[in-house]
Amino acid sequence: MNQYASRIIGTGAAFPETRRTNADLSKLVDTNDEWIRERTGIQERRVSRRGDPNEYNSSLGYRAALSALEMAGKTAADIDAIVYATCSPDTLVPSTACWLQQKLGAKRAWAMDVNAACSGFVYGATVADKFLSTGSAKTILVVGAEVLNPFVDWTDRTSCILFGDGAGAMVLERVAGDNPQRILSSHLQSDGSLWEVFHLPAGGSNQEVTAEVIEARDHKMKMKGKEIFKVAVKTLADFAVQALEANNMTTNDLDWLVPHQANLRIIEAVAKRLDFPMEKVIVNIERYGNTSAATVPTAFDEAVRSGKIKPGQTVLFDVFGAGLTYGSLLLRW
Numbered sequence: 077m078n079q080y081a082s083r084i085i086g087t088g089a090a091f092p093e094t095r096r097t098n099a100d101l102s103k104l105v106d107t108n109d110e111w112i113r114e115r116t117g118i119q120e121r122r123v124s125r126r127g128d129p130n131e132y133n134s135s136l137g138y139r140a141a142l143s144a145l146e147m148a149g150k151t152a153a154d155i156d157a158i159v160y161a162t163c164s165p166d167t168l169v170p171s172t173a174c175w176l177q178q179k180l181g182a183k184r185a186w187a188m189d190v191n192a193a194c195s196g197f198v199y200g201a202t203v204a205d206k207f208l209s210t211g212s213a214k215t216i217l218v219v220g221a222e223v224l225n226p227f228v229d230w231t232d233r234t235s236c237i238l239f240g241d242g243a244g245a246m247v248l249e250r251v252a253g254d255n256p257q258r259i260l261s262s263h264l265q266s267d268g269s270l271w272e273v274f275h276l277p278a279g280g281s282n283q284e285v286t287a288e289v290i291e292a293r294d295h296k297m298k299m300k301g302k303e304i305f306k307v308a309v310k311t312l313a314d315f316a317v318q319a320l321e322a323n324n325m326t327t328n329d330l331d332w333l334v335p336h337q338a339n340l341r342i343i344e345a346v347a348k349r350l351d352f353p354m355e356k357v358i359v360n361i362e363r364y365g366n367t368s369a370a371t372v373p374t375a376f377d378e379a380v381r382s383g384k385i386k387p388g389q390t391v392l393f394d395v396f397g398a399g400l401t402y403g404s405l406l407l408r409w
């Protein structure tokens with residue numbers, strides 16, 4: 077047994093004000109409410125107001141972080157590190173983590189971004205867990221937040237229906253290695269050979285955003301939905317089994333599954349493969365869509381605050397994202 081482990085002691089979430097319903101989308105592209113509900117389970121999503129400092133990525137992260145700190149009974153002065161999972165940063169430099177550090181006044185903290193797209197929160201929480209369980213830090217704030225609005229192609233009906241903006245945060249604290257409530261394990265894996273199924277061609281150092289790029293819409297996210305769907309179902313199921321087996325558990329030992337919210341049909345297919353009841357799967361996709369790195373922490377926060385997930389219960393985070401990236405994190409809340 078290790079001397080230390082880590083435990084989640086506070087959670088928080090924040091969303092932009094503006095709701096964009098399926099009916100709103102049907103005014104932008106050739107789609108309709110029935111198709112989107114049936115194929116994705118999404119009814120509406122939140123969209124950040126462009127250029128409004130109150131709805132910058134770090135501003136949503138700030139609101140989520142304040143809630144998480146409050147639940148944890150901590151202040152900004154207690155934070156040793158901020159790990160910020162996002163693929164839609166405020167700016168490329170400095171990191172969104174540093175923007176948040178400044179907003180919080182967390183003067184002692186080191187801060188960095190993690191980009192694993194939709195898997196980002198589990199990657200970030202794993203980094204935090206390792207620093208805490210080696211004794212290198214005592215309190216770490218992990219945020220998963222996205223403002224995808226500028227990167228979504230609002231003329232592409234096959235992708236724009238899926239995404240939304242939001243932020244989730246958790247405070248992790250160092251505890252004794254045998255503390256019953258702790259992170260039990262995490263597993264990460266990536267497959268860069270599958271980059272093409274979800275990518276954003278321009279805006280990085282390979283390709284500036286020029287007039288030609290805008291004309292070709294290469295400054296917007298490109299997605300091969302069907303291909304992702306298949307990989308996602310298989311990998312989410314495999315990762316769930318791997319996490320449980322590593323802890324000598326079966327699905328009977330699991331109280332709640334919190335999967336990445338990309339499509340309700342993906343989530344249902346995973347539950348079916350695992351023979352795990354949908355009543356024990358946390359779902360918030362109908363109201364927020366796919367908020368990428370924010371889906372798991374916002375869904376978990378909501379389930380904890382509503383009393384659904386209770387202290388002492390075993391919970392599995394199970395995610396996939398662009399890269400492709402995959403991950404799981406098993407914990408006792």
Ligand SMILES: CC(C)(COP(=O)(O)OP(=O)(O)OC[C@H]1O[C@@H](n2cnc3c(N)ncnc32)[C@H](O)[C@@H]1OP(=O)(O)O)[C@@H](O)C(=O)NCCC(=O)NCCS
Pocket residue numbers: 106107108111112115116194233234235237238274299300301302304305308338339366396397398
């Ligand atoms: C994108 C996704 C919702 C599409 O659902 P699907 O059931 O695979 O639908 P298809 O792509 O087979 O399209 C079926 C038909 O609906 C049409 N269609 C696509 N989008 C539509 C929309 N928004 N409204 C109405 N019709 C639409 C297609 O053109 C196609 O028409 P056709 O049969 O005449 O060619 C689904 O594949 C998905 O969610 N994939 C995973 C994406 C994901 O997770 N992305 C994030 C990665 S982290």
